[in-house]
Amino acid sequence: MLNMELYPTSSVTVYTQPTALDLWRAAYETGCPAALWRLPNRPEKHLIIHFGDELPQLPADLEDLPAGFAVSPFHNPDNERTLFLRADAHYIFTGDEVDEHVSEIENKQADAFRQAVDRLMAAPASQPTAAPLFTDVSKPDEQRRFEAAVAEATARMKQGEMRKVVISRTKTVQFSTEPDVVQLFDKLCEAYPTAFVSVVWLPERRQVWISATPERLVSVDANGIFKTVSLAGTQSAYDADGRLKQTSEAAWTQKEIEEQALVGRYIIECFKKIRLREYIEEGPKTAIAGNLMHLKSDFTVDTKAVNFPQLGTVMLRLLHPTSAVCGMPRETAKAFIRHHETHDRELYSGFLGPVNIQSESHLFVHIRCLKLEGQTATLYAGAGLTEDSIPEREWHETEMKCQTLLRVMND
């Protein structure tokens, strides 16, 4: 556990204000891990900087962690190896106001970061540039491999080996120049007000992860209200004429209803394991997630009323990875994924989000995301399969999921 007493913080509202871009560039140039995010339906944006050369890998125990940002890979037994960015510096952007909380920690990274911020603030403001062009450089056999894995999965499910598995694929695009990720973040926030939008810089891996995810994994707010969701089933939010559909126009097939019900059942099984009966379940309802629609049920627990302050941590351990990204039974699905996917999921379908920031923790399933390495972006998308899945349709679904980020990058 980290002792926050070592890191006293000063809280001031600054008058010569750095922009999010100045701060991001300073973190990027000086190799300080950083996370920029905006919670669903909230106006303010947050940026934290971790002053340190190595990012700790810690158990995701929400009660023990200081303020920061957690990022977990898909493969993370018991959530013990969760990357954790400490909020050594925390900036909150609300309209034109910047609220700054910077720890007095003294080390090489902190000094380099502060100097870089001063230098970038003194430099003439750079003019916004047009988003760079990009081209699809995915492997030509990606679709064939994906569809073969879907066919194999449905055959196994028909034999009764599994009930559900989520198979993913990648799409690689090459940018003409390195994209401005802060500009892309702002565009994603505007396009998807109900999504959790984030950009995370991991200098050890030389990777920037960008996402606009619709799926809450575990939240505990300042009043001790715990939330999770069951999200599955996918269709376009637009009709054949390109018109945005009403949620009431969404028609769901038996396959999609069952796919979502399995995720809900899995959540209820987790509650049962800890003998928790006092939860509220609402839904399923049709929810809009950017260019897509999903079926969604909300689960809520008042942790104060049930006297269960660690519920967030306990459920995080039980839930991850849910059957929205893995499958059922979980271990069989995990083994199938390991053998049939040709890429490493890395942080895709893990979880990420702020921990103990303003007395709240909000962790989301890391989907609708991409990994940026220099000028190359790898997009990840998965499809929940049941025995009724049709390979070409599932491929098309992953194409639509990639569009969540691509259409904003194209804008």
Ligand SMILES: C=C(O[C@H]1C=CC=C(C(=O)O)[C@@H]1O)C(=O)O
């Ligand atoms: C695994 C993904 O989405 C999940 C969440 C919602 C709907 C899903 C589906 O319909 O397959 C997936 O379970 C992804 O976007 O990569």
